[in-house]
Amino acid sequence: MSSIGQDAVQGRRARKRPADQAFRGITTGAGVLILVVLAGVAAFLLIEAWPAFVAPAEEIPGEGGLVLYIWPLVFGTLLAAALALVLAAPLAVLIALFITHYAPRRLAQLLGYVIDLLAAVPSIIYGLWGFTVLAPATLTPTGWLAENLGFIPLFAGPASTTGRTMFTTALVLAVMILPIITAVIREAFLQTPKLYEEAALALGATRLEMIRTAVLPFGGSSILSGSMLGLGRALGETMAVAIVLSASGGITFNLISSGNPATIAANIALEFPESSGVAIDALIASGLVLFAITLVVNMIARAVINRRTDFSGAS
Amino acid sequence: MAKRIEVEDLDIYYGSFRAVRNVSMTIHPRAITALIGPSGCGKSTYLRALNRMHELIPAARVEGRVVMDEQDLYAPGVDPVDVRKHVGMVFQRPNPFPTMSVYENVAAGLRLNHKRIRKSELDGIVEESLRGANLWEEVKDRLGKPGSGLSGGQQQRLCIARAIAVKPDVLLMDEPCSALDPISTHAIEDLMAELKENYTIVIVTHNMQQAARVSNYTGFFNIGGTGEPGELVEIDETPTIFSTPTHTDTEEYISGRFG
Ligand SMILES: Nc1ncnc2c1ncn2[C@@H]1O[C@H](COP(=O)(O)OP(=O)(O)OP(=O)(O)O)[C@@H](O)[C@H]1O
Numbered sequence: 001m002s003s004i005g006q007d008a009v010q011g012r013r014a015r016k017r018p019a020d021q022a023f024r025g026i027t028t029g030a031g032v033l034i035l036v037v038l039a040g041v042a043a044f045l046l047i048e049a050w051p052a053f054v055a056p057a058e059e060i061p062g063e064g065g066l067v068l069y070i071w072p073l074v075f076g077t078l079l080a081a082a083l084a085l086v087l088a089a090p091l092a093v094l095i096a097l098f099i100t101h102y103a104p105r106r107l108a109q110l111l112g113y114v115i116d117l118l119a120a121v122p123s124i125i126y127g128l129w130g131f132t133v134l135a136p137a138t139l140t141p142t143g144w145l146a147e148n149l150g151f152i153p154l155f156a157g158p159a160s161t162t163g164r165t166m167f168t169t170a171l172v173l174a175v176m177i178l179p180i181i182t183a184v185i186r187e188a189f190l191q192t193p194k195l196y197e198e199a200a201l202a203l204g205a206t207r208l209e210m211i212r213t214a215v216l217p218f219g220g221s222s223i224l225s226g227s228m229l230g231l232g233r234a235l236g237e238t239m240a241v242a243i244v245l246s247a248s249g250g251i252t253f254n255l256i257s258s259g260n261p262a263t264i265a266a267n268i269a270l271e272f273p274e275s276s277g278v279a280i281d282a283l284i285a286s287g288l289v290l291f292a293i294t295l296v297v298n299m300i301a302r303a304v305i306n307r308r309t310d311f312s313g314a315s
Numbered sequence: 316m317a318k319r320i321e322v323e324d325l326d327i328y329y330g331s332f333r334a335v336r337n338v339s340m341t342i343h344p345r346a347i348t349a350l351i352g353p354s355g356c357g358k359s360t361y362l363r364a365l366n367r368m369h370e371l372i373p374a375a376r377v378e379g380r381v382v383m384d385e386q387d388l389y390a391p392g393v394d395p396v397d398v399r400k401h402v403g404m405v406f407q408r409p410n411p412f413p414t415m416s417v418y419e420n421v422a423a424g425l426r427l428n429h430k431r432i433r434k435s436e437l438d439g440i441v442e443e444s445l446r447g448a449n450l451w452e453e454v455k456d457r458l459g460k461p462g463s464g465l466s467g468g469q470q471q472r473l474c475i476a477r478a479i480a481v482k483p484d485v486l487l488m489d490e491p492c493s494a495l496d497p498i499s500t501h502a503i504e505d506l507m508a509e510l511k512e513n514y515t516i517v518i519v520t521h522n523m524q525q526a527a528r529v530s531n532y533t534g535f536f537n538i539g540g541t542g543e544p545g546e547l548v549e550i551d552e553t554p555t556i557f558s559t560p561t562h563t564d565t566e567e568y569i570s571g572r573f574g
């Protein structure tokens with residue numbers, strides 16, 4: 001009793017425990033390190049890209065200077081990633097729901113395992129698959145789309161004869177980001193407290209209604225954060241896009257023709273070996289823009305998620 | 316509203332383990348039936364069998380009959396979803412939907428059961444249910460705020476409002492006050508006394524005084540030993556159980572807790 005009292009008094013001069021101190025130092029260091037790395041990357045990009053900013057417009061590849069060079073790449077990057085997300089996110093929600101609420105336990109485990117495996121497949125493999133299998137397979141459907149739904153700008157055509165279109169690229173990217181999105185959402189759905197599912201069922205909810213009232217609202221922020229992770233991956237994906245997409249530059253929403261905008265990452269991979277001088281600086285400048293886009297995407301995601309926590313407070 | 320339930324020879328299993336054996340009882344309408352008994356004797360299991368909530372557990376099954384309105388709730392072709400619309404439930408831990416406002420919580424069941432409902436009508440039912448749960452005065456100015464922002468006792472009354480908003484015939488409550496302070500407990504007990512005018516209420520409680528205070532009938536469950544199934548020792552009018560029970564087990568349990 002008295003020794004506790006003494007401790008408490010001494011405690012005012014905050015006893016320093018060496019192990020605690022050391023560990024605290026290590027964790028702080030790790031936290032600072034990540035900031036330093038991030039700042040370092042940004043600084044590198046800025047310094048290396050600088051010559052491209054100040055170079056005369058004629059020296060930049062293409063015509064019309066840096067902005068006109070990068071803007072179509074930005075457009076292509078955003079288009080491919082957004083399309084992939086639109087395709088993958090709803091499917092990921094459905095798969096996660098199936099795994100957590102419909103599938104028998106064995107099947108659920110197996111499926112979860114397969115999904116995780118999908119995430120581990122190197123992107124070059126997805127690229128090869130997209131190029132050799134998926135691209136030819138899209139020829140018939142895209143031909144049909146161009147003929148029958150050609151009035152929609154997305155399917156204006158004429159349909160590409162190789163299938164190496166924005167459409168195929170988005171499909172490949174969708175498959176690639178599906179596992180990560182599914183994994184995040186599945187985790188959240190698994191953690192939906194039984195408490196709330198029971199509350200819904202006790203009111204006479206069917207299983208679907210229970211999912212709508214008690215599971216999806218919980219998963220809301222996880223659907224968002226999973227999607228943002230997926231979007232991040234789709235924005236930066238390089239090899240698969242470089243292999244699948246036959247790019248000709250230009251800005252178009254036409255997804256199935258042979259004239260497709262390139263993406264920043266794939267463009268860097270394809271052009272870098274053959275570039276020199278200011279052209280390299282221009283590529284790095286486009287990389288800087290990609291870096292900025294991913295940062296902004298993540299910040300928006302955080303903001304949205306934070307705003308929603310108001311109503312998701314666990315009680 | 317308020318219906319009688321006849322339970323006949325009910326056995327409840329978790330897989331091959333028989334958790335409850337051979338329960339028969341009449342649950343009277345417009346009355347509160349309290350279920351008491353030591354921990355693990357199957358009170359919750361039995362209660363959840365009354366609205367087929369136990370079916371959420373994959374291997375759980377039931378033998379016997381639970382008859383309400385001349386309809387066996389376990390007859391083939393009876394949809395558990397329909398059963399639960401008529402037999403509502405309030406849980407041990409208050410569980411308002413945390414993503415919903417107070418208003419939306421009360422309206423949740425109605426939105427499920429009748430998709431199309433006029434706003435004015437919904438407003439009316441929400442208010443009526445919150446008044447019914449003695450919560451209206453406390454929350455009428457914050458209907459749009461999250462339900463999880465209320466105190467524990469208020470949350471539990473919100474859950475009761477949510478349950479009565481769909482106008483069930485029977486209300487099952489599994490230790491509804493065990494997570495609450497004495498004042499909130501008192502509020503819920505008062506509420507139960509009012510609700511029994513219109514509902515059939517079954518409550519599981521570990522609190523002897525509570526059973527004696529609020530209930531009209533009391534059933535005592537006991538268990539032979541670990542691994543043995545729980546069974547209903549006796550059920551009778553509450554004053555009888557607490558003054559002159561037939562079985563010595565009942566008397567010992569009650570006096571042990573009182574002493
Ligand atoms: N999901 C389950 N799977 C298997 N056995 C279960 C399950 N739930 C309960 N049991 C078993 O059934 C028996 C009765 O449990 P139950 O929860 O109904 O008791 P209880 O009377 O409500 O106890 P308490 O007063 O502690 O709440 C116990 O032996 C318990 O271990």
Ligand SMILES: [Mg+2]
Pocket residue numbers: 358359360489
């Ligand atoms: Mg229990």
